[in-house]
Amino acid sequence: MPLHSSFPERLKGGTPLLTAWCGLPDPSVAGILAREDFDAVVLDTQHGSIDFAASVQAIPLIAAAGKPAIVRIPVGDFASASRYLDAGASGIIAPMINTVEDARRLAAFTKFPPVGERSWGAYGALALTGLEPGDYLRTANDLAVSFAMVETREALAIIDDILAVPGIDGVFIGPSDLSIALSGDKGVDPTSAEVDKALDHALARVKAAGKIAAIYAVSGARAAELSAKGFHMVSIGSDISMLRAGAHAALTAARA
Numbered sequence: 719m720p721l722h723s724s725f726p727e728r729l730k731g732g733t734p735l736l737t738a739w740c741g742l743p744d745p746s747v748a749g750i751l752a753r754e755d756f757d758a759v760v761l762d763t764q765h766g767s768i769d770f771a772a773s774v775q776a777i778p779l780i781a782a783a784g785k786p787a788i789v790r791i792p793v794g795d796f797a798s799a800s801r802y803l804d805a806g807a808s809g810i811i812a813p814m815i816n817t818v819e820d821a822r823r824l825a826a827f828t829k830f831p832p833v834g835e836r837s838w839g840a841y842g843a844l845a846l847t848g849l850e851p852g853d854y855l856r857t858a859n860d861l862a863v864s865f866a867m868v869e870t871r872e873a874l875a876i877i878d879d880i881l882a883v884p885g886i887d888g889v890f891i892g893p894s895d896l897s898i899a900l901s902g903d904k905g906v907d908p909t910s911a912e913v914d915k916a917l918d919h920a921l922a923r924v925k926a927a928g929k930i931a932a933i934y935a936v937s938g939a940r941a942a943e944l945s946a947k948g949f950h951m952v953s954i955g956s957d958i959s960m961l962r963a964g965a966h967a968a969l970t971a972a973r974a
Contacts, residue, residue: 725786725808726863726887728757729930734945737788739934739956740776741766747957748787749779758786760953763798764813770798774805774842781806781846788863796827803828803862805842811890811932815866818879825885828864830855833885863887865932868920869895877920881927888930888950891920908936921948 729735735757740748745768752759759780761773768776773789780787786808791798799810812824826835844854866880867873869892873880880886893908900912907913917933924931925948932951935941936959941952955963 725758726860726930729863729888729932729950734949735951736941736945737951737953739953741768742957743767743769743772745772745776745779748776749783751957751960752780752783752785756785756954758788758808758951760788760790760811761807762790762956764790764792766956770801773802777802777806777842778846788865796823799824799827799864800836800839803836803843803858804840806846808861809863809865811865811867813867813892814869814873815880816870816872818876818883821866821880821883821886824864824866825883828862829859829885833859859885863930865890865930867892869893870899874916874920877923878927881924881929886929888932889920889924890951891917891931891933893917893934894936909940917944917947 737758737760738751738754738756739760739762740751741762748759748761761768761776763769763773777787788809788811789802789807790811790813793814796812799812802810810828815821815824825833828834828836830836840854840858844851847854864885864887866886866889868877868889877889880889893913894906896916897907897910897913900916901907921931930950933944933949934953935944936955938954941954944952
């Protein structure tokens with residue numbers, strides 16, 4: 719059951735949720751990682767090579783492990799957000815939300831009326847949840863989480879306005895792109911002091927709004943630091959980085 723009634727509550731429950739991050743096109747990769755001790759799995763259709771068809775196949779594999787699936791959509795592809803929710807995703811991450819209008823469009827496609835304008839067609843979600851259509855319609859807005867990505871100076875400057883948009887449940891910080899913006903496009907350093915200062919500001923504004931703060935971490939060690947800061951959800955590395963790390967560890971041990 720991917721649309722866990724407890725998922726939004728767990729995000730605010732005080733214990734940070736740790737998620738896997740998948741971009742490889744084989745749905746079984748997400749299914750395998752869902753069997754590990756992650757709290758959820760993110761499918762990255764923005765920068766990953768996984769597409770819509772593979773993601774729709776991955777969602778029930780993740781659900782079979784008892785975990786929620788979250789999808790990061792490509793920039794501006796708000797229509798696909800509805801399709802992933804129809805398939806049974808429990809959350810949407812939308813990149814480059816730099817204006818209030820961007821946030822409103824995201825909410826429009828991810829929430830049913832009267833909050834948004836999402837149209838009916840949730841047949842995959844109905845099959846996975848076992849809910850009747852009327853029950854799903856009444857509860858869907860509270861079951862799935864809509865994250866607006868904050869990763870530019872523009873978004874950081876209007877974070878309060880983004881958070882105030884009805885249907886936006888929280889923000890997802892992209893620290894690498896944010897580091898590029900804050901450095902004047904001079905480099906990528908998602909752990910810089912300037913980024914950490916921006917993270918503290920964003921986290922404070924999210925908590926003041928009573929919403930959810932999520933972020934990407936390049937490693938498990940960085941995820942521990944961000945969890946300690948107070949982020950509600952932290953995505954760790956990627957399937958590719960985990961594959962490379964496992965290969966490196968095996969070869970190092972074999973050649974020791």
